[in-house]
Amino acid sequence: MRPVPTPRKAPRQARSQHMVEQILQATARILEERGYAGMNTNAVAARAGVSVGSVYQYFPNKDSLIAALHERHGAQMYAAVDAVLADPRPRSLREQLAAMVHAWLVAHQVEPELHKVLEKEFPFFDAPSQDSPAGDNSFRRILSMLEAHRDEIGQSDLDLATWVLLRMMESLVHAAVMDAPARFAAADIERCIVDALDGYLRAGAA
Amino acid sequence: MRPVPTPRKAPRQARSQHMVEQILQATARILEERGYAGMNTNAVAARAGVSVGSVYQYFPNKDSLIAALHERHGAQMYAAVDAVLADPRPRSLREQLAAMVHAWLVAHQVEPELHKVLEKEFPFFDAPSQDSPAGDNSFRRILSMLEAHRDEIGQSDLDLATWVLLRMMESLVHAAVMDAPARFAAADIERCIVDALDGYLRAGAA
Amino acid sequence: MRPVPTPRKAPRQARSQHMVEQILQATARILEERGYAGMNTNAVAARAGVSVGSVYQYFPNKDSLIAALHERHGAQMYAAVDAVLADPRPRSLREQLAAMVHAWLVAHQVEPELHKVLEKEFPFFDAPSQDSPAGDNSFRRILSMLEAHRDEIGQSDLDLATWVLLRMMESLVHAAVMDAPARFAAADIERCIVDALDGYLRAGAA
Amino acid sequence: MRPVPTPRKAPRQARSQHMVEQILQATARILEERGYAGMNTNAVAARAGVSVGSVYQYFPNKDSLIAALHERHGAQMYAAVDAVLADPRPRSLREQLAAMVHAWLVAHQVEPELHKVLEKEFPFFDAPSQDSPAGDNSFRRILSMLEAHRDEIGQSDLDLATWVLLRMMESLVHAAVMDAPARFAAADIERCIVDALDGYLRAGAA
DNA sequence: GATGAATGAGGGTTCATTCAT
DNA sequence: TATGAATGAACCCTCATTCAT
Known part of the structure; x- marks a missing residue:
């Protein structure tokens, strides 16, 4: 058992996508309800209405279940970013940032409990x-976007800026979702995140 | 086993601070060497040169060992912030932020391996x-500091700003320590973190 | 899993002798490489290039695979003895014994690894x-041979003598093949075995 | 699971010899009743009136239980041989051999079922x-004995002869105990074994 | 017949925790 | 208080076997 599972093996591609789906759903539900500590392969199998053996047919071990969930979550985040950046409508830097943050926050609304567990118990995975x-791919898209707004940005190393930007988005959205004190309005937090991203990028500019 | 242990009970205070120290050191070393998965109370006891029974004399359960380590780490962080903010010399907002970030990064140099494990496997604890x-206490000190620089700050809700600021510091320092790509110089990252904090606070200002 | 499988059912006779052959070969190879512990029906099927279902088409259960291999090995031993005894050329008792021992040792040269595993993990089968x-049949042939040399033999009960003789051959050849210390020359060991058989039979003679 | 366990670790020497004894007794009884396949550590623990954990306190794994039983059996055999050879009364070669064989056969009367299982499922261990x-030590004692009777022995290499002798004793006693057909009287078989040993040693003599 | 996905009982082993000494 | 032997619930994973296609 390791709290930070590396995706060991991807589920073998099978047309039994349905079974894989069942298993992952069961894993997600159990994780939401009982956390990592309360999750075990037999319970997952039972919940999925499948035999343990079948779980091991598609996943090499317990941790790969978590890894798969993480990958899926990560993919949703990539998709969210990509969808925003793929939008051809011209937007200001701040609008782009706001759109990305918004997309990410929205993406976290689906299965929020699951995301909480995943991020709380296995951070740095989504x-x-x-x-x-x-x-x-996301990294490069963001980098391009920054290059397109070169003149508004104070940071000289856009490569580094992209990395910092992603880290900020990730952790601030994370914090917003995970443990924002109730006294702060969601909209305010969202604006703050955009302020932070925007402020960072512009900083250093003459 | 729960990856995110809540500090259930603090070690009973005993004259045997020495034993408690031994036990925590052993826990830290094992965590560094083998991660959470490889840690168990018997191993901790053996490494500390005491009996399992003694471990349970001072710590109610396994997780409280981790919690104690976290608390200690957290305390170091508080101390670092406090030390900076307690400094009476007048400083600009940016200087204050830079000093805090620096202090925090420095604080992470001690037992970096331990911190990595703690933060990787049990985030949001330090x-x-x-x-x-x-x-x-730290929260209030920072809030005061921000109030002292009210005019340089664009954010209207300083309470919220403090929370965001802490989240940013924490997660960006975390990211810097944990997984900064080798191609980025530590000094550059440090500056970026300050830029981010500074940029955020100023954002929204007319 | 039983270390000493009784041949429950012989492979149903099928035209697909080829498939049976493939399966047994696969079993043998896996046994050689990984021992009984490392052998399982799925691996056998995979190695044989057939499906598990097919394995069960011809063999009622796992152990029957081992049993079949044993039978085959036993048959080779019978054949070796029979071939010697069928030889019409007149030979002295010692020559007959020597020929039998030699034939048996030679028979063990084929697939020695397999024989080692079979005899080590499933003795008393070959x-x-x-x-x-x-x-x-072999038993009776040997008995006849002994009767033909009645006058050179000290043992009074030839039935018993045959049994003892077979046991000796079997176990001494076994020992020679399995764990003869390197310091003993194969030829010397072979001669010793013949000495033992010969000595035994003559013992008790006036 | 490996049919031929190498004694991995000896039970830690503990004054809880009693517990070790209980566990080994339980193992022996279960082995007698159900064979290796029917033996499992939980059953052993239950039968020994002990918890599984305790079994693992003294034995590193399942196979070490079997190995311990084997060692014990082997030790009994060594002791039997040694007792005979330590006897200072002058004896002829044949008498010595007969005494050894007898001692060994007698030693197999204790817990014959257990010995059967041990030898059947894990041969070459006793x-x-x-x-x-x-x-x-036994090897050297026998070698000395043979040297003392040098003039009665036909074999020129006494080192080799000792090895062959041990192999013969072992396997013939084994066969006698394991699968002697009912039609042969035990006393006759015993005499045959002595004949075989005696005959072998004298063979080759002028 | 052939296939191989699915089954699920079973078992070895770990380790947090207790408690008699 | 300190000890560490003892406990036993829990869990991951294997693999012989079945059966629908």
Whole structure:
């Protein structure tokens, strides 16, 4: 058991996508209800209405279940970013940032409990990381976007700026979702996140 | 086993501070070497040169060991912030922020491996949280500092701004320590963090 | 799992002798490489390039695979003995014994690894046992041979003598193949085995 | 699971010899009743009136239980041989051999069922092997004995002769105990074994 | 017949925790 | 208080076997 599972093996591609889906759903539900500590492969199988053996047919071990959920979550985040950046309508830097933040926050509304557990117990897994192909793709899209707004940006190293930007988005959205004190309005927090991103990028500019 | 242990009970205060120290050191070393998955109370006891029974004399359960380490780490962070803010010399807002970030990064140099494990496997534990007395203290100190620089700050809600600021510091320092790509110089990252904090606070200002 | 499988059912006779052959070969190879503990029906099927279902088409259960291999091995031993005894050329008692021992040792040269595993993990299976038809046949042939040399033999009960003789051959050849210390030359060991058989039979003679 | 367990770790020496004894007894009884396949650590623990944890306190794994039983059996065999050879009364070669064989057969009367299982499922484990200190000791004692009777022995290489002798004793006693057909009287078989040993040694003599 | 996905009982092992000494 | 032997619930994973296609 390791709290930070590396995706060992992807579920073998099977046309039994349905079974894989069942299993992941069961994993997600159990994770939401009982946390990592309360999750075990037999329970997942039972919940999925499947035998343990079948779980191991598609997932090499317990942690790969979590890893798969993470990958899926990560993919949703990539998709959210990509969807925003793919939009051809001209937008100001701040609008772009706001759209990205908004998309990300919205993406976290689906299965918020699951995301909470995933992020709380296995952080640093849902961020578009440059290590994964999809993550790298997001990285490059954002970099392009920054280049397109070069003149509004104070940071000289856009590569570094992209990395910092992603880290900020990820962790601030994370914080907003995870443990924002009730006394702060969601909209205010959202605006603050955009302020932070925007402020960071412009900082250093003459 | 729960990846995110709540500090159930603080170690009973005993003259045997020495034993408590031994136990925590052992826990830290094992955590560094083997991660949470490889840690168990028997191993901790053996490494500390005491009996399991003694571990349970001072710590109610396994997780409280981790919690204690977290608290200690958190305390170091509080102390770092407090030390900076307690400094009476007049400083600009940016200087204050830079000093805080620097102090925090420096604080992470001690037992970096331990911090990595703690933050990787049990995030959101080292931040001065408003929930703890010490954390609340830090929170208030920062809030005061912001108030002292009210005119340089664009954010209208300083309470919210303080919370965002702490979240940013925490997660950006975290990211810097944990997984900064080798191609980015530490000094550049540090400056970026200050830019981000500074940029955020100023944003929204007319 | 039972270390000493009784051949429950012989492979149903099928035209697909080829498939049976593939399966047994796969079993043998896996046994050689990984021992009984590392053998499982799925692996056998995979190695044989057939489906598990097919394995069960021809073999009622896992152990019957081992049993079949044993039978085959036993048959080779029977054949070796029979071939020697069928030889019409007149030979002295010692020559007959020497020929049998030699034939048996030679028979163990084929697939020595497999034989080692079979004999190490499932002993008492390769001997021409009186319980099997073929074994009984060998038993009777040897008995006849002894009767033909009645005058050179000290043992009064030739039935018993045959049994002892077979046990000796089997176990000494076994020992020679399995764990003869390197310091003993194969030829010397072989001669010793013949000495033992010969010495035994003559013992008790006036 | 491996049918031929190497004694991994000896039970830690503990004054809880009693518990170790209970556990081994339980293992033996279960082995007798259900064979290796029917033995499992939980059953052993239950039968021993002990918790599984305790079994693992003294034995590193399942197989070490079997290994311990084997060692014990082997030790009994060593002891039997040693007792005979330590006897100072002058005896002829044949008498010595007969005494050894007898001692060994007698030693197999204790817990015959257990011995059957041990030898059937894990052969080559009860023989005084030169690899173990005790085995080497037996080996040397027998060698000395043969040297003392040098003039009666036809074999020129007494080292080799000792090895063959041990192999013969071991396997013939084994066969006698394991699967002697009912039609042969025990006394006759015993005499045959002595004949075989005696005959072998004298063979080759002028 | 052939296939191989699905089954699920079963078992070895770990380790947090207790408690008699 | 300190000890550490003892406990036993819990869990991951394997693999012989089945059966619908």
